[in-house]
Amino acid sequence: MKSLSVAMIGGGFMGKAHSMAYASMPMFFWPAPAIPRRKVIVDITEAAAEDARARLGFEEASSDWREVINRPDIDVVDICTPNNLHAEIAIQAAKAGKHIMCEKPLARTLEEAEAMCKAANEAGVINMVAFNYRRTPAVALAKKFIDEGRIGDVVNFRGTYLQDWSADPDGPLSWRFQKSIAGSGAIGDIGTHVVDMAHYLVGPITEVSSIMKTYVQSRPIQDSGVDKLGASDKNSDAPRGDVDVDDEVVSMLKFSSGAIGTLEATRNAWGRNNYLTLEIHGTKGSIHFNYERRDELQVMFADDLPEARGFRTVYTGPAHPFGDALWPIPGLGIGYSETKIVECYDFFRAIEAGQQPSPNFEEALLTERVAHALIKSGHSGNWEAV
Ligand code: NAI
Numbered sequence: 001m002k003s004l005s006v007a008m009i010g011g012g013f014m015g016k017a018h019s020m021a022y023a024s025m026p027m028f029f030w031p032a033p034a035i036p037r038r039k040v041i042v043d044i045t046e047a048a049a050e051d052a053r054a055r056l057g058f059e060e061a062s063s064d065w066r067e068v069i070n071r072p073d074i075d076v077v078d079i080c081t082p083n084n085l086h087a088e089i090a091i092q093a094a095k096a097g098k099h100i101m102c103e104k105p106l107a108r109t110l111e112e113a114e115a116m117c118k119a120a121n122e123a124g125v126i127n128m129v130a131f132n133y134r135r136t137p138a139v140a141l142a143k144k145f146i147d148e149g150r151i152g153d154v155v156n157f158r159g160t161y162l163q164d165w166s167a168d169p170d171g172p173l174s175w176r177f178q179k180s181i182a183g184s185g186a187i188g189d190i191g192t193h194v195v196d197m198a199h200y201l202v203g204p205i206t207e208v209s210s211i212m213k214t215y216v217q218s219r220p221i222q223d224s225g226v227d228k229l230g231a232s233d234k235n236s237d238a239p240r241g242d243v244d245v246d247d248e249v250v251s252m253l254k255f256s257s258g259a260i261g262t263l264e265a266t267r268n269a270w271g272r273n274n275y276l277t278l279e280i281h282g283t284k285g286s287i288h289f290n291y292e293r294r295d296e297l298q299v300m301f302a303d304d305l306p307e308a309r310g311f312r313t314v315y316t317g318p319a320h321p322f323g324d325a326l327w328p329i330p331g332l333g334i335g336y337s338e339t340k341i342v343e344c345y346d347f348f349r350a351i352e353a354g355q356q357p358s359p360n361f362e363e364a365l366l367t368e369r370v371a372h373a374l375i376k377s378g379h380s381g382n383w384e385a386v
């Protein structure tokens, strides 16, 4: 069977998740579209790269991504670095003719995102952005119900992404709080996941009206090393650095279909861990999803008998999208890592078919346009067009 050699840039949290997906994908999806070969891992120093190589099962380690992506024996470049490097690496990878998997958000700014699309389109390489939550079987099932018209025309979308890892003001100054690295705060980091789901399930967002807040203005500077999220590693005596991104956004939305909706994203909601929820109301029913109960899709069909009307819980299993590859019976449970396995399968399938997967750079650019409008509206206080 054909194999495709991967150069992964960045061996942190996402480097781990993607490596696990490359190793496992053919075990779940067989015959695999192609076998991922973990060829080279790149990190910031030789020592960090070698450590990642040993942990993540790559053949070689390097600290020079520019040299690696130009190697003729590399087919795929996988960008798992902080956001400030996405554009530069993706553009160089496209010029080198490599297929590209890029972590979300696509870029720090609209200009970067546009340049990435242009480079990928000109090179004709397959490109994908790692919005993996839409590959949760229950979310893909929601999409199937909506596309089949089971809840009628969508009239309202409510999306929330609430976490609490940044609620403690003494939690360290992660790169996620620095505009020069992250681009934005909760909006780019987690709000874009909600926008991606909204686009996937309901269609394009055309206008937003948002309120944006930064609650914690400075944080202790962390020493170095892999990003330390959250309050667990706090060091309140360390010198503090400025936070120059948003902590929270709350927004109203208008969709091109005529549907309306809301979006909330915050990393400062004590008690909420990875509370990514969707509620979608249609003219013939409703759907509710909560990632913290990701094996379940709540559905309500208005044409149920009046005495049986109400939300029912569908437990995902082999009958549902991706399910037959994942489990023999329902209720065994999907994990975060398995959404990455499904993502890897769809990416490799796209490469072998020579067709762009979803979401690709062009689609993620639309998500970036919404993020940009959310920030603009947060500053102006006006409705802003996307
Ligand atoms: P991380 O901080 O854990 O890892 C980033 C890695 O990149 C580190 O090992 C760092 O040393 C390395 N790196 C930095 N500069 C480099 C350079 N010049 N050359 C080579 N390596 C370099 O960050 P994490 O959490 O893995 O995030 C990476 C990306 O993945 C971000 O864009 C983030 O938004 C995204 N992400 C996506 C998630 C999802 O659910 N799809 C979940 C978490 C992160």
Ligand code: SOE
Pocket: 163, 189, 190, 229, 267
């Ligand atoms: C931190 O907010 C984070 O790791 C995000 O960067 C991811 O995109 C999200 O899926 C989980 O939380």
